[in-house]
Amino acid sequence: MDVDPSRIPVEPIPFDHGLIHFAQGLARERVRVVAIGSSTTAGEGDVKPYPARLKAFLDEHYPNARITIANKGIGGQEAPIQLERFDRDVIAEKPDLVIWQVGTNAVWQRPDNDPPPPSFDETTAAIRKGLVRLRNEAHADVVLMDVQYVPAMLTPAKKDKAIAMVEAIGQLAHEAGVNVFRRFAFMKGLLEVEQVSFDRMVNPLDDHRLHQSDWVTGRISWAVKLAIVGGVDKARPMAATIG
Secondary structure (H helix, E strand, O other), rough: OOOOOOOOOOOOOOOOOOOOHHHHHOOOEEEEEEEEEHHHHOEEEEEHHHHHHHHHHHHHOOOOEEEEEEEEEOOOOOOOHHHHOOHHHOOOHHEEEEEEEOHHHHHHHOOOOOOOOOOHHHHHHHHHHHHHHHHHHHOOOOEEEOOOOOOOHHOOOHHEEEEEEHHHHHHHHHHHHHEOHHHHHHHHHHHHOOOOOOHEEEOOOOOOOEEHHHHHHHHHHHHHHHHHHHHHHEEEHHHHHOO
16 A cells, blocks of 8 residues: 555554454355445546445455455435435345445535435434344444544534534444444545545535545555454454354
8 A cells, every 4th residue: 555654554443343254255265245325336537436446455455365346336416315225235145244434415415415414313313224134134344434534524514413424423333333434534544644635535626625535545455354354363262163
């Protein structure tokens, strides 16, 4: 990755729980991942989305396994609408791992969205319901990906709500016993520790200063890979026992 060796490279916060299903999939040399979310997942403009990058990184790290990642992102969507797609786009895929990127549009509240974005409370309620469904029906490891640390989410009108969403996602994950990829904290670390500018982290074509640049999407994809590898290593003794 493109990291200045004179700076301390920022690494992701490790997962709290081992990725048992992913580890079992590696043992049988076949792993299925579903990535569901909004524009970060689907891709925005000429930015290569993280699921495709993540697959390349995982293929390199686990060369003996056939890893597939189904990209089920749709730009502008939020948890309540994503939840309506779970039967077709998540459960039916029979994944070993689900990465659910969520929360941004409930904070952003872009006025020209049609239909309008759901409220904060509607979004957190949908996340809670979705986590129950994933536990009961998908039988997969689950990772929630929280919101991006970018200027559009840090204005006086948005910052408190963005922080509250990050905290809510963390609490919902804790209650459900699933992992969080803490994107907000990771990107904040890039800014404060590596001193990467927002101009480098934000897509230069985005006047709203909301969407990630190609460069930072690459860093995030690498960080997700590191977190997954750590989760697999944590799970392997238990996965072998269950298997």
